[in-house]
Amino acid sequence: MKSLGNIRRSFAPWADPASKPFISFRNVTKKFGDFTAVDDLSLDIYHREFFALLGASGCGKSTLLRMLAGFEQPTSGEIVLDGADMTGMPPYRRPVNMMFQSYALFPHMTVEKNIAFGLKQDGMPKDEIADRVGQLLKLVKLEKFATRRPNQLSGGQRQRVALARSLAKRPKVLLLDEPLGALDKKLREETQFELMDLQQNLGLTFVVVTHDQEEAMTMADRIAVMSHGKVVQVATPAEIYEAPNCRFVADFIGDVNIFDGKVKAGGNGVVEIAVEGGPTLRTATSDTPASGSSVGFAIRPEKIRVTRAAPANASVNAARGELWDIAYLGDMTVFHVKLAGGNVIKASSLNAQRAVEDPFTYDQEVWVSFDEDAGVLLKD
Numbered sequence: 001m002k003s004l005g006n007i008r009r010s011f012a013p014w015a016d017p018a019s020k021p022f023i024s025f026r027n028v029t030k031k032f033g034d035f036t037a038v039d040d041l042s043l044d045i046y047h048r049e050f051f052a053l054l055g056a057s058g059c060g061k062s063t064l065l066r067m068l069a070g071f072e073q074p075t076s077g078e079i080v081l082d083g084a085d086m087t088g089m090p091p092y093r094r095p096v097n098m099m100f101q102s103y104a105l106f107p108h109m110t111v112e113k114n115i116a117f118g119l120k121q122d123g124m125p126k127d128e129i130a131d132r133v134g135q136l137l138k139l140v141k142l143e144k145f146a147t148r149r150p151n152q153l154s155g156g157q158r159q160r161v162a163l164a165r166s167l168a169k170r171p172k173v174l175l176l177d178e179p180l181g182a183l184d185k186k187l188r189e190e191t192q193f194e195l196m197d198l199q200q201n202l203g204l205t206f207v208v209v210t211h212d213q214e215e216a217m218t219m220a221d222r223i224a225v226m227s228h229g230k231v232v233q234v235a236t237p238a239e240i241y242e243a244p245n246c247r248f249v250a251d252f253i254g255d256v257n258i259f260d261g262k263v264k265a266g267g268n269g270v271v272e273i274a275v276e277g278g279p280t281l282r283t284a285t286s287d288t289p290a291s292g293s294s295v296g297f298a299i300r301p302e303k304i305r306v307t308r309a310a311p312a313n314a315s316v317n318a319a320r321g322e323l324w325d326i327a328y329l330g331d332m333t334v335f336h337v338k339l340a341g342g343n344v345i346k347a348s349s350l351n352a353q354r355a356v357e358d359p360f361t362y363d364q365e366v367w368v369s370f371d372e373d374a375g376v377l378l379k380d
Helices: 061-069 111-121 126-139 155-167 185-202 213-219 237-242 247-252
Strands: 023-032 035-045 050-054 076-081 096-099 173-177 205-210 222-227 230-235 257-267 270-274 281-284 294-299 305-307 318-328 332-339 344-350 365-369 376-378
Touching (some): 035 230, 050 061, 050 213, 061 076, 061 173, 096 155, 111 126, 126 155, 155 185, 185 213, 205 213, 213 237, 222 237, 222 247, 247 257, 318 344, 332 365
Parallel strands (some): 050 205, 096 173, 173 205
Antiparallel strands (some): 257 294, 318 365
16 A cells, blocks of 8 residues: 655665564464453564554553563464564563563662663673763763662653663663653653654664554554454554554544445445435545445544535535534634534644634534545445
């Protein structure tokens, strides 16, 4: 499939048939008694990739990360890292390190001693430890805080100490389990970009577990959306958002309107869908379903126009309704429009101008409309 949306960097080894995965989960299953946390899962991650495991609580993403770290062993299947089978290998022998959500810093140690702890355990010479710690303090911009203890640092600073300690032994893969969950919103957003820059500068493979969609969309080269121990879709953030492969992904990622209907007609890359209590939909598709089959149609709020006047072609992808709710959010305004058949459509509009002349009001009659290529057909 053609790449969608903006691309942060020219990096797509998964699209090159000659590229070999750096990490492979091969038919991995993990059971805890009668409960299956990970269900016959196969997944490839590439060298220098920033990869995100995204899903709701209990979907199996943290269990997958812990199996890669060696804290859990698969019930069946195998995990291969850089050509080596990790089956049965203890955590301390694996070329990975994990940064936990709680940071797990030693409260009685200074910043530099926290970072140096693992290196001392490995018996590295003191002068080499000092050099390595100095490099890492500079990398995470904490040179002035080297002699402080964790309780003398802010949440963002403690997060950086934990990151530096995770990188001290120069792992091939850094695993991050909800790494920004303890930070406030503004600091979390700043740290996301810092992690991206750091990952690219170091040239390491990062695998992050998160339930925060925005976090995954911001940082990751690719995202694996998980549900009930399985991977539902693996793709770039833009492809996940613009071209979800099923109803679950469309509904899980961001805001979306989903209509259920039956195929009226199709051909030449376009299909028409009849929606009970809603507009007739016409959408572009590369795979036309059979006439009369039940399908879903997903469209994002920002793809929908809200106007006072009817569009030029009001017979398809357009409907008249009543403004039910209006939410002014500063950068955008969100509208809930109730159609004559009872369906409610969510639309959003960017507030590009500082002042709004003749604003929309509650209970006002409006039209909603969108283009043929604005939504995506869902077959399940």
